[in-house]
Amino acid sequence: xxxxxxxxxxxxxxxxxxxxxxxxxxxxxxxxxxxxxxxxxxxxxxxxxxxxxxxxxxxxxxxxxxxxxxxxxxxxxxxxxxxxxxxxxxxxxxxxxxxxxxxxxxxxxxxxxxxxxxxxxxxxxxxxxxxxxxxxxxxxxxxxxxxxxxxxxxxxxxxxxxxxxxxxxxxxxxxxxxxxxxxxxxxxxxxxxxxxxxxxxxxxxxxxxxxxxxxxxxxxxxxxxxxxxxxxxxxxxxxxxxxxxxxxxxxxxxxxxxxxxxxxxxxxxxxxxxxxxxxxxxxxxxxxxxxxxxxxxxxxxxxxxxxxxxxxx
Numbered sequence: 001x002x003x004x005x006x007x008x009x010x011x012x013x014x015x016x017x018x019x020x021x022x023x024x025x026x027x028x029x030x031x032x033x034x035x036x037x038x039x040x041x042x043x044x045x046x047x048x049x050x051x052x053x054x055x056x057x058x059x060x061x062x063x064x065x066x067x068x069x070x071x072x073x074x075x076x077x078x079x080x081x082x083x084x085x086x087x088x089x090x091x092x093x094x095x096x097x098x099x100x101x102x103x104x105x106x107x108x109x110x111x112x113x114x115x116x117x118x119x120x121x122x123x124x125x126x127x128x129x130x131x132x133x134x135x136x137x138x139x140x141x142x143x144x145x146x147x148x149x150x151x152x153x154x155x156x157x158x159x160x161x162x163x164x165x166x167x168x169x170x171x172x173x174x175x176x177x178x179x180x181x182x183x184x185x186x187x188x189x190x191x192x193x194x195x196x197x198x199x200x201x202x203x204x205x206x207x208x209x210x211x212x213x214x215x216x217x218x219x220x221x222x223x224x225x226x227x228x229x230x231x232x233x234x235x236x237x238x239x240x241x242x243x244x245x246x247x248x249x250x251x252x253x254x255x256x257x258x259x260x261x262x263x264x265x266x267x268x269x270x271x272x273x274x275x276x277x278x279x280x281x282x283x284x285x286x287x288x289x290x291x292x293x294x295x296x297x298x299x300x301x302x303x304x305x306x307x308x309x310x311x312x313x
Contacts, residue, residue, distance in 0.1 A: 011170045014099050014186070015092040018083065018179045019274050030087045036286050037080040043289030044069035046306075047299070053309075054302040060138040061127070061242075062299075064120045065292055067147055068249075071116065072285035075109035078102055079180040079281055099181040104162045106281070107183065110257075111154030111208055117253060118212035118219075119146045120246050125219035128239050129226045157204055164197045177270030182277060209257075216250055241297075248291045249284070256280035 019029060051057045051066040079102065086092055094102070126137050161183060168190040176185045183201065187194040220243075227239045256279040293299050 011096050011174065013093045013095050014174045014176050014181065014189070016086060016094050016179055016181070017092060017175055017177045017270075018086065019271070019278070026087050030084060033080055033083055033087070036282055037076055037084070040076045040286040041073050043286065044073045046303070047289045047292060050299060050302045050306050053306055057298060057302055060123050060143045061120065063143050064116055064123060068113065068116050068120075068288060071109050071113050072288055075106065075113070076282065076285045078105040078109065083179045094181060099186065100162055100165060102181040103165060103183050103186065104158045106180065107158035107161050108154045111157055112151055113253065114209060114212045115150030115154065116147070117246075117250050118215040119150065121216040121219035121250070124243050124246060125222055127242070128223050153208070157208055160200065164200060168192050168194065168197070178274050178277060180281065213254065220247070245291050245296050249288055252284045252287055252291070256284055
């Protein structure tokens with residue numbers, strides 16, 4: 001390692017230190033990550049297949065659910081395969097371009113997931129508080145527009161962050177205490193000032209995190225007050241049942257993100273931060289299909305139909 005600082009043109013790679021350097025633990029980690037990835041991809045694919053194959057599920061709510069599943073597959077694919085390759089090859093490096101790609105796609109899919117959860121909360125809000133207007137408000141055109149707009153905003157945001165990273169110059173120490181290129185960790189390695197980058201991160205987090213979250217909280221306040229006014233216990237139960245799975249996914253997504261943010265704010269050891277980030281970048285993506293298929297009667301029924309139609313091997 002030569003000590004003089006190098007500018008951004010000569011940075012060809014970063015080192016991802018991952019979660020552990022213990023060779024025995026690495027093997028365990030490899031198996032765990034592989035299992036999690038397989039379950040995530042297969043579980044979410046099954047949800048997408050189920051929703052698309054059953055016309056009964058061609059409703060706004062399941063349109064958003066299948067978009068969420070596709071996003072979960074993409075988010076996991078951005079980080080996990082590279083980790084698996086690195087553990088297998090016993091090599092920690094990731095190219096500069098690879099690192100930028102990871103930053104870009106993690107930002108896109110996390111942002112998009114944020115918006116999707118808000119769209120789903122709005123969908124439940126309209127369904128429970130304004131049932132007669134539901135088909136008019138949540139028409140296919142409006143739903144597709146919501147998804148495209150969310151994706152567009154997430155991509156613009158991710159592009160902004162990535163272009164800002166391109167402006168930075170990096171020093172000789174290029175070790176990221178993480179299993180993927182996480183934006184704040186990459187910024188810590190820069191030799192040049194990252195003030196604007198950090199301002200942008202906080203600003204965007206407040207807007208792109210705050211607005212959807214406020215929308216979710218607003219929708220649920222209205223839903224709860226609406227449900228509590230329902231005369232029949234059966235109606236109440238039914239209304240809460242349709243929201244249950246979405247609420248579980250929301251709490252998992254925001255709970256883990258806030259947990260990770262707090263753990264990095266209070267400067268835990270880098271290893272603990274890396275383990276915490278598994279919680280928000282890997283676990284929710286794997287859990288979502290389970291939450292939706294186990295908590296949801298419609299999806300359970302359609303899954304049975306789908307499996308019933310498959311030729312017995």
